[in-house]
Amino acid sequence: MKNKEIILKLQSNRALEEGEWIQIFDTFDDEDLRFAMDLAREITIERFGKKIYFRGIVEFTNVCKNDCYYCGIRAGNSNCARYRLDEEDILACCEDGYAHGFRTFVLQGGEDPHYTKEKMCHIVRSITERYPDCAVTMSIGELDRDYYQALYDAGAVRYLLRHETADAEHYALLHPASQTLESRMRCLKDLKEIGFQTGCGIMVGSPHQTNLHLAKDMMFMADFKPEMVGLGPFIPHRDTPFRDEAAGSVDKTLMVIALTRIMLPNALIPSTTALGTAEAEGRQKGVLAGCNVVMPNLSPLEVRKKYMLYDGKVGTDMSAEAGIRTLRAQMEEIGYEVIVARGDFKRR
Numbered sequence: 001m002k003n004k005e006i007i008l009k010l011q012s013n014r015a016l017e018e019g020e021w022i023q024i025f026d027t028f029d030d031e032d033l034r035f036a037m038d039l040a041r042e043i044t045i046e047r048f049g050k051k052i053y054f055r056g057i058v059e060f061t062n063v064c065k066n067d068c069y070y071c072g073i074r075a076g077n078s079n080c081a082r083y084r085l086d087e088e089d090i091l092a093c094c095e096d097g098y099a100h101g102f103r104t105f106v107l108q109g110g111e112d113p114h115y116t117k118e119k120m121c122h123i124v125r126s127i128t129e130r131y132p133d134c135a136v137t138m139s140i141g142e143l144d145r146d147y148y149q150a151l152y153d154a155g156a157v158r159y160l161l162r163h164e165t166a167d168a169e170h171y172a173l174l175h176p177a178s179q180t181l182e183s184r185m186r187c188l189k190d191l192k193e194i195g196f197q198t199g200c201g202i203m204v205g206s207p208h209q210t211n212l213h214l215a216k217d218m219m220f221m222a223d224f225k226p227e228m229v230g231l232g233p234f235i236p237h238r239d240t241p242f243r244d245e246a247a248g249s250v251d252k253t254l255m256v257i258a259l260t261r262i263m264l265p266n267a268l269i270p271s272t273t274a275l276g277t278a279e280a281e282g283r284q285k286g287v288l289a290g291c292n293v294v295m296p297n298l299s300p301l302e303v304r305k306k307y308m309l310y311d312g313k314v315g316t317d318m319s320a321e322a323g324i325r326t327l328r329a330q331m332e333e334i335g336y337e338v339i340v341a342r343g344d345f346k347r348r
């Protein structure tokens with residue numbers, strides 16, 4: 001079967017066989033990519049209109065107990081200047097975001113034991129009490145089911161936790177032995193069962209990734225049906241064991257985004273900062289491949305450069321206001337309207 005026929009099969013079946021995924025990733029050319037992006041964009045516009053959801057992201061701690069080999073804020077990086085925002089700082093970021101019209105706040109951080117279940121739930125409750133019309137999304141890694149449940153009970157409604165790879169051996173090449181795919185999958189399952197709108201995702205072109213791994217990622221997502229999917233190209237960070245690894249390809253990332261949109265038509269898929277870092281027009285291309293979310297940074301300017309997950313991250317020297325303005329202009333330039341509404345996942 002030709003790649004275009006396989007892509008149309010994905011549209012009707014919302015799943016493919018392993019060999020079909022591998023064929024696409026092994027052999028797709030510019031024309032296949034254009035075909036997939038056009039179809040993905042059509043599906044996105046049909047479901048969501050030419051509208052892009054804005055989410056305000058607050059990177060509230062760059063302290064992490066883990067040592068993922070790809071991450072610039074891993075515990076083992078002694079060159080990283082650490083910071084933590086307290087509840088008051090976080091609320092100030094939300095206040096700023098609310099004034100700019102944001103109705104979703106994403107609280108993202110490393111796995112930092114300083115933020116106990118009680119502390120974190122207090123923060124979530126303070127936000128939801130102050131801004132009852134806003135959604136709180138958490139992105140703070142692997143936690144006990146009890147902790148997840150407490151966050152949900154406190155009012156958080158979405159949780160982002162990239163699975164990174166659906167292949168246990170590949171997972172072991174990206175993480176130390178203390179971190180396992182089994183544990184990551186347990187967390188994702190708990191989050192879904194509790195009722196979170198749950199996001200998973202990968203870095204395209206991560207070290208040691210093969211097209212078989214990508215096929216497994218797509219098959220995992222076909223089965224798991226995440227409400228959100230985070231996809232960006234791998235970008236190396238100079239203070240990590242992967243400093244000399246090649247960055248992931250933007251075209252392949254766009255292909256993965258387009259295929260994900262075709263497979264999961266209702267998903268919320270952000271056009272990531274990593275895409276915008278890999279290529280100046282990356283974020284716009286992400287939208288043209290089927291993304292429907294962008295996440296401007298609301299973190300205080302003085303901590304931005306310290307939340308450096310990979311080298312060259314864009315937007316670290318811009319105020320929240322300037323970042324929002326830039327993203328809005330980028331979206332309008334390609335004919336899309338920015339929407340600040342909550343934008344919950346809907347089955348349609």
Ligand code: SF4
Binds near residue numbers: 066067
């Ligand atoms: S990817 Fe997340 S869990 Fe891993 S080291 Fe970085 S912040 Fe910590």
